Amino acid sequence: MRIKSIALLLAAMLLFFTAAGSEEFWPITATDDLGRPVNITSAPERIISLAPSNTEILFALGLEDNVVGVTKYCNYPPEVESLEKSGKIAVIGGYVDPDVEKILSLKPDLVLASDISINNTIPSLEKVGVLTYVVESKNLSGILTSIKKVGIITGKKAEADVLADEMESRIKAVSDRSEALQKKRVLYIVWHDPVKTVGTGSFEDEIIELAGGTNIFHDLSGYPQVDPEAIAVRNPEVIITCTGMGEGVDLPFQWAKTDRSLNLTDARNNDQIYQAEGDIITRAGPRIVDGLEMFFRFIHPEAS
Incomplete structure (x- = not known):
C-alpha cells in the first residue's frame, strides 16, 4: 500500500509543472514545496544550495559544474570539498544563517532553499530579484517527488526520472522483503542526554516501518x-543510535551500550545495538535509500 502511494504521488507531482513543454522549453512556472509559483525563464547556470540535502540532489543529477555556493554543512559527495578548495564553489555560511551578501556576490540565477x-533569507533574496525555489520533503515519497521537480527546473528531467525510478525500485525491494518477516520493536536514539527519539512524522519512523520494524515511540x-x-x-528488540557531532560522535552509541537503565531490554541482552550515520538517515536526498537498506540490515540481520 505504501509503495502504491509513492507511485501515485510521483504521478501527481506532474501537476506542479504548470507550463506547456518540458525542461527543453522555457519559460516555465513551477510550484515549489511551499506551494509558491516560481517563474523560470531558462535553464539555471549558477545555482546555490542552502541545504545539504539539496546539494546532494544537485550533484546526483550531474549539476556539479553549475553549483557555485553551498553551506558549510554540505559535506557530500566528497567532490564538494575539492571544489571548495579549488575555488569553484564558495561556502555561503550556515544552514540557518547563510550570508546573504555572499550569496548575492555569487550572482546566482537559482537558489535552492529549505x-x-x-522568514529571513528568502525575502531578502527575492527583494533584489534572486530566484528562490524551496525544496522541503516530509517523507520518502516527497523526496522522490522533489528530485523530479528539481530535475525539471534545472533541465535534468531525464536524469531525475532515472534516479527517482532507481530509488523507488530499491525502496520496493526492501519493503517486499520486510513484509515477509516478523516486525521487531525498534528504538532510534537521536541523542542521549537527554534522550531524544523519533515519532510519527519523521523520516526515521517511516524508514523503521518500511525496514520491517515497529517504532516503540510511534x-x-x-x-x-x-x-x-x-x-x-517498551523493551526494544533493536536499538539504533544516530552519530553525534564532533568529539561526541560515538556518545549516543556508548550510552545505549552501557547505561544501566537498558540492562533488561532485549536489545541489550541480544547485542542488537547499532550506530547509523546521521547524515544518511536525516537528509532528504538520494542517500535516504541507503539509510533504509542500512536499517533493514540492522533490524533483520538474519535476512541480510
Whole structure:
C-alpha cells in the first residue's frame, strides 16, 4: 500500500509543472514545496544550495559544474570539498544563517532553499530579484517527488526520472522483503542526554516501518524527549543510535551500550545495538535509500 502511494504521488507531482513543454522549453512556472509559483525563464547556470540535502540532489543529477555556493554543512559527495578548495564553489555560511551578501556576490540565477529560510533569507533574496525555489520533503515519497521537480527546473528531467525510478525500485525491494518477516520493536536514539527519539512524522519512523520494524515511540510525534524508564518498559528488540557531532560522535552509541537503565531490554541482552550515520538517515536526498537498506540490515540481520 505504501509503495502504491509513492507511485501515485510521483504521478501527481506532474501537476506542479504548470507550463506547456518540458525542461527543453522555457519559460516555465513551477510550484515549489511551499506551494509558491516560481517563474523560470531558462535553464539555471549558477545555482546555490542552502541545504545539504539539496546539494546532494544537485550533484546526483550531474549539476556539479553549475553549483557555485553551498553551506558549510554540505559535506557530500566528497567532490564538494575539492571544489571548495579549488575555488569553484564558495561556502555561503550556515544552514540557518547563510550570508546573504555572499550569496548575492555569487550572482546566482537559482537558489535552492529549505523552509527554514522562508522568514529571513528568502525575502531578502527575492527583494533584489534572486530566484528562490524551496525544496522541503516530509517523507520518502516527497523526496522522490522533489528530485523530479528539481530535475525539471534545472533541465535534468531525464536524469531525475532515472534516479527517482532507481530509488523507488530499491525502496520496493526492501519493503517486499520486510513484509515477509516478523516486525521487531525498534528504538532510534537521536541523542542521549537527554534522550531524544523519533515519532510519527519523521523520516526515521517511516524508514523503521518500511525496514520491517515497529517504532516503540510511534505514538509520539516529531523528535520527542523520553525517559530511559519509558524505554525499558517498551523493551526494544533493536536499538539504533544516530552519530553525534564532533568529539561526541560515538556518545549516543556508548550510552545505549552501557547505561544501566537498558540492562533488561532485549536489545541489550541480544547485542542488537547499532550506530547509523546521521547524515544518511536525516537528509532528504538520494542517500535516504541507503539509510533504509542500512536499517533493514540492522533490524533483520538474519535476512541480510
